[in-house]
Amino acid sequence: MEKNDFNEKYYKKVGRYALFQIIVNFILTIIKFIGGFISTSSALISDGVDSLGDIATSLIGAIGNKSSSKKADDSHQFGHEKIENLVTFVFSIVLILSGVLLIIEAVTSLINKEYLDIDISIKLLIGLIITFFCILIKGVMGVIVYKGGKKTNSPMLKAQALDHFLDSIGTFLTFIILLLIYLMKDNDIVKMFDPIVSIVISIIIITGAIKIFIENASSLVDKSASKELCTKIEQEILSVSGVIHIDGFRSRIAANRVFIEVEITVDENLLLKDAHKIADNVKHVVLSNNADVKNCLVHVNPLIHDDDSEVYK
Numbered sequence: 001m002e003k004n005d006f007n008e009k010y011y012k013k014v015g016r017y018a019l020f021q022i023i024v025n026f027i028l029t030i031i032k033f034i035g036g037f038i039s040t041s042s043a044l045i046s047d048g049v050d051s052l053g054d055i056a057t058s059l060i061g062a063i064g065n066k067s068s069s070k071k072a073d074d075s076h077q078f079g080h081e082k083i084e085n086l087v088t089f090v091f092s093i094v095l096i097l098s099g100v101l102l103i104i105e106a107v108t109s110l111i112n113k114e115y116l117d118i119d120i121s122i123k124l125l126i127g128l129i130i131t132f133f134c135i136l137i138k139g140v141m142g143v144i145v146y147k148g149g150k151k152t153n154s155p156m157l158k159a160q161a162l163d164h165f166l167d168s169i170g171t172f173l174t175f176i177i178l179l180l181i182y183l184m185k186d187n188d189i190v191k192m193f194d195p196i197v198s199i200v201i202s203i204i205i206i207t208g209a210i211k212i213f214i215e216n217a218s219s220l221v222d223k224s225a226s227k228e229l230c231t232k233i234e235q236e237i238l239s240v241s242g243v244i245h246i247d248g249f250r251s252r253i254a255a256n257r258v259f260i261e262v263e264i265t266v267d268e269n270l271l272l273k274d275a276h277k278i279a280d281n282v283k284h285v286v287l288s289n290n291a292d293v294k295n296c297l298v299h300v301n302p303l304i305h306d307d308d309s310e311v312y313k
Contacts, residue, residue, distance in 0.1 A: 017148045017157055018058055024141050025054040031130055039127025044174050047134070050098060050167060050205065058160070088156045088212060095163065095209030099202040106198035124182050131175040138168045153292060159212040166208045170201030225251040225258045229290070233260060236285050242266050242278035247301055257294040260286060268302030275300045 032048030142164030149157035177190075177197045184190045224230065230251055237243060247263040264282060266275050279298040286296040 013148065013152050014154050014157060017145055017160075021058040021141065021145065021160060022055060024137065025051050025058055028134055028137060029055060032134060035127040035130030035134075038130075039124045039178065044127055044131060044178070047131075047167070047171055047174055047201065049102065050170070050201070054163065054167070088159050091156070091159060092209045092213035096206050096213070099206035099209065102202040102205070103199050106195040106202065109195040109198075110192065124178060128175065128178050128182060131171060131178060135168055135171045135175060138164055138171060142168055159215075162208050162212065163205075166204050170204055173197045173200060223253050225253055229258070233286055233290060233293070236289055237262060237264065237282050240278065240281050240285055242270075242274075243282065244303060248299075254294075258290070258292050260293055260296040261299075262296065263299045263301055265301045265303055268304060 029048055029051040032044055032051055036045035036048050142161055145157055145164055146161035148154070149161050174197055177193045180190050181194065230249065233251075234246055234249055237246060237249075244265040244267070247265055249260075249262045251261075252259050262282070264279070266278050270278075279300050282298045283296045286293055
């Protein structure tokens with residue numbers, strides 16, 4: 001597969017998943033807010049706020065995906081892949097802030113005893129039914145986006161899939177507490193768990209967001225590819241006829257793409273065109289065997305040369 005074809009198909013797939021999430025999150029936000037206001041549950045309203053944030057982050061993701069798909073130009077000569085890491089990085093910060101705001105809201109509800117205002121009637125039962133269907137929808141969406149993230153190796157889709165699974169856990173906790181409140185109508189202590197569950201949901205959101213934050217922060221500062229992938233590529237390079245050994249090797253990640261720089265040693269008596277041919281063969285082998293490698297820069301050294309391997313440390 002040609003590299004341009006890989007790029008085009010990758011960004012089209014990620015774009016379709018982004019649009020899918022925007023539509024589903026919009027529906028979920030409306031449903032959760034309706035259920036939250038009908039049942040007067042702060043946990044369900046908090047869940048709605050989280051889904052509202054998901055709409056914004058999905059929109060940001062779609063915009064970031066579109067920007068990342070641009071080809072290299074004079075001002076971005078290595079391409080625009082890192083925009084996806086940057087967008088996912090911002091996405092994690094938004095999640096963290098959302099979680100903090102939800103905690104503040106829940107703590108306020110506990111202090112002012114607003115949880116006692118929950119309407120224990122058919123309205124709460126409606127909230128329960130809505131919450132149950134939200135769990136199913138969010139769970140299915142999480143599975144679909146997770147599979148998309150695995151297929152495309154998109155850090156943004158993987159981060160969004162994690163968010164969907166965390167949301168499912170939070171919505172499940174909301175369902176459990178609303179069920180308990182409905183079954184134990186006169187127990188004020190049980191009602192207190194509504195804002196407490198909201199705090200737990202927020203902590204789950206913040207924990208997942210911090211993980212996303214760390215992963216994408218490392219990519220923005222040129223984190224290297226996995227040791228397994230680097231070892232595999234090095235073995236492929238050494239298998240190329242004419243390569244005596246590898247003097248230096250380094251990699252960096254940009255979104256779901258990998259950039260490789262390698263120094264190889266060849267016979268010093270070779271003609272320049274023959275040495276160049278070996279370098280071309282190395283590049284071809286690396287790119288053809290590793291779809292996630294965008295470029296491989298090969299530098300050729302004669303067998304006897306000054307050691308400049310410190311550059312690769």
